[in-house]
Amino acid sequence: MSEERRRRVRLGVIGLGVMGSRTLDCALSHPDYVVPLAADLGAGAVERTRASHPDLTFTTPAELVASGELDAVYIATPPASHARLAVDALRSGKAVFCEKPLAVSPADGRLMLDAATATGLANAVNFPLADTPATLHVERALAAGEAGEVRGVDIRLTFPLWPRPFQATAVWVGERAEGGFVREVFSHFAYLTDRLAGPLRPVRTGLRFPGDPAASESDAHGLLYAGEVPVHVTGRAGVAGPETYEWVLWGTRRSYLLRDWRDLFVSDGGAWTPVDPGGLPERGEGSRLTSFARAVRGEPFGDLADFAAALRVQEAVEAFHGTDGGGVNA
Incomplete structure (x- = not known):
């Protein structure tokens, strides 16, 4: 491997909330990266991060994007700001690793994909399910025909409290303009379904909102199709019950249940049985940063969602808000 391909990626981090701080910490200790610059518009976030990382240099998001010191930018700001930052970064020659959703406006998402395509630079969106052992196990099982005919996908989400407690400082997560559990x-x-069953086509989608006109949705329901496979979505916030994350793929020979992000179960017609994903290693922020560094260098990089996949997901998500022309908001 040449010296150029071995060199560490110079990464700038924009947004120092929950995900930005987590990824910054990981990148600072990652052998593939150096982090010369970080930025956040909130003085409190900057001071909190400075206390933990006194040697880190802070600047504004615009100055970071324009800097000649960087090879790549990681963006963890509220989603309405993603397009401006990502497009400017790409046009200035920097690869972009972005938090989901890609954007709120479908037009913004398309601008981001167009800029990535025009520049040919590495681009990725941080979907943790891209490289988990459960995802890889189901993907391999489907490729081997173990599920038989795929007859449907069900997605069920419930939240006794939204935003969730760890997101309490991110006010926008609970607001209708950019937040809500459908987007978050x-x-x-939706990414997992797109990857394993095919791109999603909304047929009937709808949201119910609480009395506060600024608040995000309290209920979501949807029928989408992945090719010929029906995908049913239900979600509720502010209900009495446990926080629930369930994704089920129904097959004629074998069905798969993913619960709480990483717990995988299988049924051959009887009770759900826990699955050991075959010795696949646990993945996390570090593994996706490794893949992104490889993408920046032009090396084979494994499992990452690019802007094209993220735009398909965004269009399915925004159908619930009635902003893609394909869904019915009710």
Whole structure:
């Protein structure tokens, strides 16, 4: 491997909330990266991060994107700001690793994909289900025909409290303009379904909102299709009950249940049985950063969602808000 391909990627981090801070910490200790710059518009976030990383240099998001010190930018800001930052970064010659959802406006998402395509630079969106052992196990099982005919996918989400406690400081997560559990959580399972069953086509989608006109949805329901496979979605916030994350793929020979992000179960017609994903290693922020560094260098990089996949997911998500022309909001 040449010296150029071995060199560490110079990464700038924009957004120092929950995900930004987690990825910053990981990148600072990652052998593939150096982090010269970080940015956040909130003085409190900057000061909190400075206390933990006193040697890190802070700047504004615009200055970071324009900097000549970087090979790549990681974006963890609220989603309405993703397009401006990502497009400017790509046009200035930097690869982009972005948090989901890709954007809120479908037009913004298409601008991001167009910029990535035009520049040919590495681009990725941080979907944790991209490389988990459960995802890889089901993907291999489907390729081997173990499920038989895939007859449907069900996605069920419930939240006694939204936003969830760990998101309490991210006010926008609970607001209708950019947040809500459909964008924040369903998007992960839309990506999983797109990857394993095919691109999603909304047929009937709808949201119910609480009395506060600024608040995000309290209920979601949807029928989408992945090719010929029906995908049913139900979601509720503010209900009495446990926090629930379930994705089920129904097959004629074998069905698969993913619960709480990583717990995988299988049924051959009887009770759900836990699955050991065959010795596949656990993955996390570090593994996706490794894949992104390889993509930046032009090396084979494994499982990452690119902007094209993320735009398909975004269009399915925004159908619930009635902004893609394909869904019915009720």
